[in-house]
Amino acid sequence: xxxxxxxxxxxxxxxxxxxxxxxxxxxxxxxxxxxxxxxxxxxxxxxxxxxxxxxxxxxxxxxxxxxxxxxxxxxxxxxxxxxxxxxxxxxxxxxxxxxxxxxxxxxxxxxxxxxxxxxxxxxxxxxxxxxxxxxxxxxxxxxxxxxxxxxxxxxxxxxxxxxxxxxxxxxxxxxxxxxxxxxxxxxxxxxxxxxxxxxxxxxxxxxxxxxxxxxxxxxxxxxxxxxxxxxxxxxxxxxx
Amino acid sequence: xxxxxxxxxxxxxxxxxxxxxxxxxxxxxxxxxxxxxxxxxxxxxxxxxxxxxxxxxxxxxxxxxxxxxxxxxxxxxxxxxxxxxxxxxxxxxxxxxxxxxxxxxxxxxxxxxxxxxxxxxxxxxxxxxxxxxxxxxxxxxxxxxxxxxxxxxxxxxxxxxxxxxxxxxxxxxxxxxxxxxxxxxxxxxxxxxxxxxxxxxxxxxxxxxxxxxxxxxxxxxxxxxxxxxxxxxxxxxxxxxxxxxxxxxxxxxxxxxxxxxxxxxxxxxxxxxxxxxxxxxxxxxxxxxxxxxxxxxxxxxxxxxxxxxxxxxxxxxxxxxxxxxxxxxxxxxxxxxxxxxxxxxxxxxxxxxxxxxxxxxxxxxxxxxxxxxxxxxxxxxxxxxxxxxxxxxxxxxxxxxxxxxxxxxxxxxxxxxxxxxxx
Numbered sequence: 069x070x071x072x073x074x075x076x077x078x079x080x081x082x083x084x085x086x087x088x089x090x091x092x093x094x095x096x097x098x099x100x101x102x103x104x105x106x107x108x109x110x111x112x113x114x115x116x117x118x119x120x121x122x123x124x125x126x127x128x129x130x131x132x133x134x135x136x137x138x139x140x141x142x143x144x145x146x147x148x149x150x151x152x153x154x155x156x157x158x159x160x161x162x163x164x165x166x167x168x169x170x171x172x173x174x175x176x177x178x179x180x181x182x183x184x185x186x187x188x189x190x191x192x193x194x195x196x197x198x199x200x201x202x203x204x205x206x207x208x209x210x211x212x213x214x215x216x217x218x219x220x221x222x223x224x225x226x227x228x229x230x231x232x233x234x235x236x237x238x239x240x241x242x243x244x245x246x247x248x249x250x251x252x253x254x255x256x257x258x259x260x261x262x263x264x265x266x267x268x269x270x271x272x273x274x275x276x277x278x279x280x281x282x283x284x285x286x287x288x289x290x291x292x293x294x295x296x297x298x299x300x301x302x303x304x305x306x307x308x
Numbered sequence: 309x310x311x312x313x314x315x316x317x318x319x320x321x322x323x324x325x326x327x328x329x330x331x332x333x334x335x336x337x338x339x340x341x342x343x344x345x346x347x348x349x350x351x352x353x354x355x356x357x358x359x360x361x362x363x364x365x366x367x368x369x370x371x372x373x374x375x376x377x378x379x380x381x382x383x384x385x386x387x388x389x390x391x392x393x394x395x396x397x398x399x400x401x402x403x404x405x406x407x408x409x410x411x412x413x414x415x416x417x418x419x420x421x422x423x424x425x426x427x428x429x430x431x432x433x434x435x436x437x438x439x440x441x442x443x444x445x446x447x448x449x450x451x452x453x454x455x456x457x458x459x460x461x462x463x464x465x466x467x468x469x470x471x472x473x474x475x476x477x478x479x480x481x482x483x484x485x486x487x488x489x490x491x492x493x494x495x496x497x498x499x500x501x502x503x504x505x506x507x508x509x510x511x512x513x514x515x516x517x518x519x520x521x522x523x524x525x526x527x528x529x530x531x532x533x534x535x536x537x538x539x540x541x542x543x544x545x546x547x548x549x550x551x552x553x554x555x556x557x558x559x560x561x562x563x564x565x566x567x568x569x570x571x572x573x574x575x576x577x578x579x580x581x582x583x584x585x586x587x588x589x590x591x592x593x594x595x596x597x598x599x600x601x602x603x604x605x606x607x608x609x610x611x612x613x614x615x616x617x618x619x620x621x622x623x624x625x626x627x628x629x630x631x632x633x634x635x636x637x638x639x640x641x642x643x644x645x646x647x648x649x650x651x652x653x654x655x656x657x658x659x660x661x662x663x664x665x666x667x668x669x670x671x672x673x674x675x676x677x678x679x680x681x682x683x684x685x686x687x688x689x690x691x692x693x694x695x696x697x698x699x700x701x702x703x704x705x706x707x708x709x710x711x712x713x714x715x716x717x718x719x720x721x722x723x724x725x726x727x728x729x730x731x
Contacts, residue, residue, distance in 0.1 A: 082509070085649075086444065086447070086452075086453075087447065087643065087645040088644075088645030088646060088647065088648030088649050089648075090648055090649060091645070091647075091648030091674075091677075094648070094677050094678075095677060098677050131452045131453060131454050132452065132454065133454055200642065201642060215642070215643040215644065215645060217447055217643065260643070260645045261643070261644055261645055262645055262648045265648070265673055265674070265677065266670075266673070295669055295672050295673045295676055296673055298669040298672075298685075299667075299669035299670045299672075299673045301669075302666070302667065302668075302669050302670070302687070303644075303670070306636060306642070306666070307642070
């Protein structure tokens with residue numbers, strides 16, 4: 069018998085899906101099932117009216133051209149997302165949407181693309197792409213494994229904390245050793261791979277938070293993460 | 309002419325083949341010694357040079373174009389090893405030129421990786437270019453799909469005769485305005501087949517930019533039924549039976565027909581073209597079939613999400629033992645995200661016997677999240693192949709493999725069966 073139903077909302081899956089972002093949604097859906105909950109997956113695309121019933125919001129990365137397509141709509145729903153984030157709504161923002169969840173993105177030629185200010189951070193376009201395997205450590209989630217591929221370099225403000233500290237790779241930028249950002253129940257990261265399959269601790273944090281907000285308590289099920297552990301161990305031994 | 313660099317290059321080529329080593333090293337040596345070698349050798353060809361590029365299908369399509377043109381009596385030079393970097397072309401040239409650096413051929417048909425094709429066309433302007441598709445692949449190398457599209461645009465711009473474009477891929481068809489000095493010819497699909505070949509925007513259910521599909525196409529793939537197909541050529545519908553496996557190869561055949569017809573000008577003998585097409589065998593690792601223990605074993609190369617999807621769609625898993633081999637070496641792409649853009653539902657009923665390769669556990673994890681049973685995991689390819697063959701006696705077998713995993717699998721297979729040697 070189902071312990072409850074969680075609504076997962078994908079932000080702009082048509083344009084923002086470039087590095088296997090579907091994997092994050094699939095992992096949330098399947099782990100909810102393994103924990104005994106049902107999942108309903110819906111999409112918000114440019115021009116749609118923003119739904120009231122989302123319990124968990126997931127957004128991915130896109131190409132520069134894709135980010136232009138969603139820009140106006142994202143600005144329109146920005147206040148709603150800010151309000152939800154401040155209220156403790158769990159969200160996962162990867163790569164392109166991580167950048168746009170910040171205050172602004174300044175491109176190499178000086179153009180400023182406004183973000184929606186869910187997260188206190190800014191991103192500056194770089195000439196070099198930061199590409200490769202990443203290992204980072206987090207007090208909250210342990211070791212995090214993923215793959216980065218971005219030219220924007222992100223710098224955190226005082227209103228957010230880093231998700232993790234990089235031990236291999238670059239993470240947010242080529243200067244400090246921060247990777248990703250945390251604010252209330254928002255998890256933001258440059259890492260794909262996809263992020264959640266090999267980092268089930270983050271997936272279960274998002275699930276637990278969504279369930280607790282909706283039902284008061286979360287009753288986890290038995291989930292076998294042996295394969296994720298093995299995949300993590302192998303990923304950690306690969307070249308940059 | 310520089311006979312010395314040719315002789316040195318040929319010597320290195322012989323030496324590295326004796327060692328069983330890489331196919332591109334002698335090309336590297338001759339590039340260093342004599343940077344003008346390739347341009348000189350290719351500039352004398354009567355019908356010029358054709359470059360074949362795009363994300364998927366380069367090797368098979370190049371092989372088809374070569375055999376179609378040979379069937380019309382042309383002597384064709386090509387880079388057969390799948391070493392599609394500039395130095396791979398130089399290495400292949402070394403095997404073919406005489407000691408004065410002259411090539412005994414009428415036309416060169418060259419498969420080139422998108423980035424190396426740009427390097428190549430800066431050295432040698434092609435008369436023809438055949439641009440197949442742009443799909444997400446090796447984003448760790450190219451950054452963005454749109455960046456890959458710009459690379460193909462440079463090939464189109466450098467082409468002097470005719471650019472042959474895929475009408476159904478909006479990124480490729482959109483290159484037409486960038487063609488400067490050449491004509492444009494299209495190949496395409498009947499509208500009823502379009503959903504079989506999603507472009508990159510459609511991979512995740514988006515409708516994307518609609519392709520400008522009312523453009524007139526020289527060759528249209530009209531129907532596919534198993535290995536049989538109907539092609540629309542010059543207003544006629546022509547049925548053909550192919551030895552190639554997989555729907556994607558059949559669309560590549562339309563591309564190859566359009567390219568060969570273009571290169572032949574008005575002189576194409578369409579009946580002979582179709583006779584040649586029906587005789588084309590799969591390129592190595594691309595739906596290639598060998599015999600193991602009296603049973604067929606198929607190798608299906610999977611390099612990116614669309615290729616893997618089309619591979620799964622083309623080959624029915626029922627009754628077959630399945631092995632999946634995933635490596636993450638440079639030539640495969642280091643980022644494993646692409647596995648999450650493939651749906652593996654079609655393997656759920658039969659399950660997967662074994663997964664192998666450096667990223668075997670990533671693959672097993674991916675299958676777990678699609679509820680596909682994995683009966684074994686062995687990261688070492690030689691051990692996995694042994695177990696796979698021993699574990700499925702009397703059963704046809706199929707191996708889906710990334711590029712370097714395919715090379716490793718073929719190496720192991722050559723110890724137990726006859727595998728065509730490609731050099």
